[in-house]
Each structure stands twice: as C-alpha cells, then as structure tokens.
Amino acid sequence: MNKKITIIDVAKKSDYSLMTVSRAINNSPLVKEKTKNKILRVAKKLGYIQDAIGVSLVKGKTRLIGLVVIDSANPFYAKLIHGIENIAVEKGYHVILFNTNEELNREVEAIKLLIGLRAEGILIVPCQKSHKHLLQLKRNGLPFITISRRIREFETNYILNDNAYGSYIATKHLIELGHKEIAFIGGNKHVSTRKDRLKGYKKALKEQNINIKNKLIIDSNISYSSGAKSFCKILDSGNRITGIVAYNDVVAIGIMFAANERGLSVPEEISIVGYDNIEITKFIFPRLTTISQPLQKLGEIYCNSIINLIDDKKEIVKEIIKPKLVVRDTTANPYDF
Amino acid sequence: MNKKITIIDVAKKSDYSLMTVSRAINNSPLVKEKTKNKILRVAKKLGYIQDAIGVSLVKGKTRLIGLVVIDSANPFYAKLIHGIENIAVEKGYHVILFNTNEELNREVEAIKLLIGLRAEGILIVPCQKSHKHLLQLKRNGLPFITISRRIREFETNYILNDNAYGSYIATKHLIELGHKEIAFIGGNKHVSTRKDRLKGYKKALKEQNINIKNKLIIDSNISYSSGAKSFCKILDSGNRITGIVAYNDVVAIGIMFAANERGLSVPEEISIVGYDNIEITKFIFPRLTTISQPLQKLGEIYCNSIINLIDDKKEIVKEIIKPKLVVRDTTANPYDF
DNA sequence: TTGAAAGCGATACCAG
C-alpha cells in the first residue's frame, strides 16, 4: 500500500501551511484564488483524498446515516433502500446498512454500533418487541425516524402510509364485488403496521354488517412461502372463503401460488388484494390488485426527512401518506354471486 | 444532546488512568480482573460506547466494507447484499452501500468516497465502461473483489459463476426439447457477464449445427419492463422463435409478461429459461425454468473472501462456481415438434 | 499491572 497522502504532504509540496491547504481543499473564500489553484493542483498530482475520519473526529460530524431494516432483500424494503441511498448520495451522506431479521438483539446491537460510528441519524424498521433502546436514542438526541411502523409508547418521528385506510379500501373493494367470506392473512401480530391494517379490515366488515371471524385472521412472517403456508392453513381448517386481504404483496404472491397449487383459480374462485404495489405485481399473471404506496419516492422522503432532522433537530416528522387502490386482475365477483 | 461520554469520563469516575480504562474496554489481559470489572461497571453506568472514529483514526482501521452495486433493488443483488451484510455483522464489519445505476461517474465517485472513509475492502459490481479507477484501487493496495463480473484488462479478484457454462446448459436444454429458433434476450453489451453467457448460448447452438442469427440476439437493460420491451421488439420484427434464453430471471419474467400480453402461452407456444434462480421464480405461474446460483450463500462467500483479503493482502481470489439447471414449468417441446 | 506522552488527520480559533 502506498503511503497515505495527507494534508501535510500537500502542504510541504506546495510550500504553504497545512491550514492554507485545508482552506483550499474546503474551498474557503479566505484563500487567494491563485493560491487555491496552486494547492489544488499539487493535491491532485499527489492523489490526495480527504480523510473523512480525520474530519469527523474534529467536526463531530460523520455524514453517516444508519439504515436498519428487518430484511433488505424483501422487495418492499429493497425499493425503499434504493430511494434512500439515492438521496443520501445526492446530499453527501453515506448509508450504513443493517438487517435485523426482526430480532431484537440484532436491532439493539445495530443501534449501539451506529452510535459508536457516530451516525448522525437513523432510519429504522423497529421490530417492536421492545423499545427501550429507541427511547435511549431519543434521550441522546440522536435523530431517528421509524420506517413504515409506529412506536406508540412515546413520541417519535415517523413516516408511514395510512395503513388502516389502505386496508379499509382493500376490504371494501372485495365487499363491493360481493364477497362476504374474507380472510386477512399475514404479518406479525405485535407490529403496528399489521394492527393498523387489521383495524381497517375490521372497520370495513363492520360497516357492512359482516361478522368478523377470528378464524379468518391469520398472522405470518413476511415471505412468499409464509403466505403460501398460511393460506393452506385456512383451507385445511375447512373455512370457506372467497376473498383475501393480504398483509402485503409478498404474502399475496405466496397465497396466489398456493391457490394455484391447490387448483383454485384466481380470481374466479378466490379474489386477492395485496399491499404496497411492489414492482413485480405488475408483471405476474394474473396481475395483482393491490394498495399502492409510492415506494421509491417514499424512500426519498425518508432520507430527506432524516437529513432535515439532522440539520435542525427541533423539527418533528409525522407524516401520513394516503395510499390508493390499484385494481388489476386478482379480484372479481365471487363464484356464486 | 447529552454530552458525549468518553474514555476520560470513565477514567475520572473510576479513578484509573485512561490507559487502564482503554485496556479494560478492549479486554486486555494486562489488566487485573478486578480492576477490569470495576471499570466496566462504571463504563456501563455512564452509558459509555466506544467511539469508532477515534479508534479508526489511530489504528488506521475502520472495519468498513464498501458495497457498490448497480441496483440494490434488483432481486439478484438484493439477495446478495443480504448475504454479505449477514457475514459482515457477524465478523464485526459494517457495510456502506452505494448504487451506481450503471453510471461510471457514480461508480468513480463511490470509490473515491470509500477511500476517503478508509473502507478496508470493496465489493463492487463494476459498470465496465472504464476501469481506470479500479486499476488505481489495485495500485493503492485497497483490496476489492468484483461481483458477478470480471475485468479482463488486468488481474483482479473475482468470484462468479460459470456464466458461459450456465448459458450453455440453458440453451442445450431448449435444443434437447426440440427448439431450433432460440433467441438470447437481455443484458448490457459491454458487461462481461453477458459476453460470457452469450458465448455459452452460441457454443450450444454451434454444437448442434444451428445457425446463429444476430437478429435473435438482443441486448437490454436489466428490468422487468426492458425484458418485456425486448421481447416485443423481436416479435414485431417478424422473427419466429420458439425458445428464449433470457439474460436473467428479471428479464425472463418481463418476457413472460409480454408473451402473455401478446396472447402467446408459455410454455406451449414459447419456452423460456431464466438465470439466477431468484426467489420469486418459484412462486410465479408458470414457475420459471432457470439456471441456479446459490444467492444468499454467494453473498456470504463474497463477504468472507473480502475479509480474508483484508486480513491477508497476499491471497488472491479467483473463484468460479458451477451453476445448475432447474427445470420447472416454462420450458416444453415446441408447438410443432 | 498501571500510567504519561506522542500522535493518527483534520479543523477551530486566535494571531499576525
């Protein structure tokens, strides 16, 4: 490895003090234009690259943003991450990525590491099994925003779509098509997003005087295969359903697969509504009816918001985005309509 | 923001020198057990968290790994990233993520930033439009491994699957089913992965004395919609094909969608083979026949390898993994067989 | 087994 070129090397080579070099590199107006150019030329020739660690130490700023998600490979989060990274780079920040697999100890560990790294802000999908560590963050004044979930126990910054509303219109859509036996499948019980979506589902049923049957409400992990499994569970328990509000698109696709395996055709025999409008939903057959969130844009909003919080700690972020129904090919009138 | 707790605060509070505290925190055997415990207790009570910036500055080590990909939302890379992050955390490294969108200047910028951040190693999907910046990395002795692509212009570390072979068995599979008019769709022309896959495709055709028609070879970006578009292009140019070797699964799924839109049924009227075996391929209808790479594991191999390189710069990584054919439901005998 | 001093690379602050 070549010896590291520091500001001192540039100073020596250019016959200026290291302070003048520092100013030149930071484009300070306090340096004569000519001097600046001379120094910059030397710096370039030597291949000088500013050391971010040195800068961070003295400035106390790292331009690091922590991104803590449960599963970066999940298409929903993957798209969000893409949007977040995009804005981060644009604004001169860097993204450090952590996966928690929905495990509390990994989440706690990630946050500890991020504090140690002096991340300036954190975007996090909390597992919601405990929130002590987040309360701690709050006390420390390290800005964070929860992604697509909401902590109820104390005030935090969050940005999410109106999950109750989204699920409500999804359910209502099925009811209007004539469905009465509608299941709600997927999601982790203790996660706010699921609670909210379940609320919307129940509200829609109640409004139409349709009984809420707990047997038709199933929780699951978020994966294609979990969706498939949960659907089979309902089927095998002998419950007769014609419509499904899936927790999200990934679960919905799993359900579609299982339905197909079991010889049930979608939407003729069973209608399915997803949630999120991930890209693949437009390209599968049949195309999935779903509730749409603007994922890439949402990611950008997240990143812009955390940067705003970093720049001005006083502002509080509480943003709720209205999702909308996208009707495609997985919903139709029930068979015996 | 509470004042930052440093090693000095712990030293004062515990009545030891900051050196002893440092040793205690790093679990040095040079500290008496009792002293260590006392100090650790104080540290915990004060909420001390080791500052990674300070450590990095003096040690010259950051435990940062740069991860530079063209599109982290692409399911192939998303899965790889997940595997990489998993190992990184396990080994005490942190992952900084950059997307390049296949743009050279973003790639160059990302590398510059990573050098500035003193990343210890880089995993990169190079856009391959130029490689000067990578040559520079090599000269600097900053270890890097190219992901799923190979630089031909100079020696680098790489890990990839045997693309030519994978594409060869994909094509051969179609030929054995009786196909003769086989297209190759997707991928960027200047990317090594595509060159290799195209080579395999051509080799299989030649072996069976099937003419290679350049009209049936189409390049494209890597996205569902690009796959769809490219397929339509072939169709609209009046070329009659019965089989398709897709550059990868994402492109293949796009093609399936377009085929469906055009009223062509898969596999009855057209057979399709993908590449990568991303998770969704098992859950769509019809399930995609594809060439399988162990994605999560591959990610873990990448991360382990870069860490090995970081620990011992002398080792060179050149690993080629044999992919295998997974026959599912998108390939069958051609219609007029 | 413990401690003091130097230094990692850069900037803030104060002088000139």
Added chain:
DNA sequence: CTGGTATCGCTTTCAA
C-alpha cells in the same frame, strides 16, 4: 489572506 496551536477520542510506545 496566511499560519500556529490546541483539540477531537483513542491507542501505541515507552517508562515506572
């Protein structure tokens, strides 16, 4: 406009 000095938080090195 330019330069000197202290300092960020920690470890290395040397000394006790």
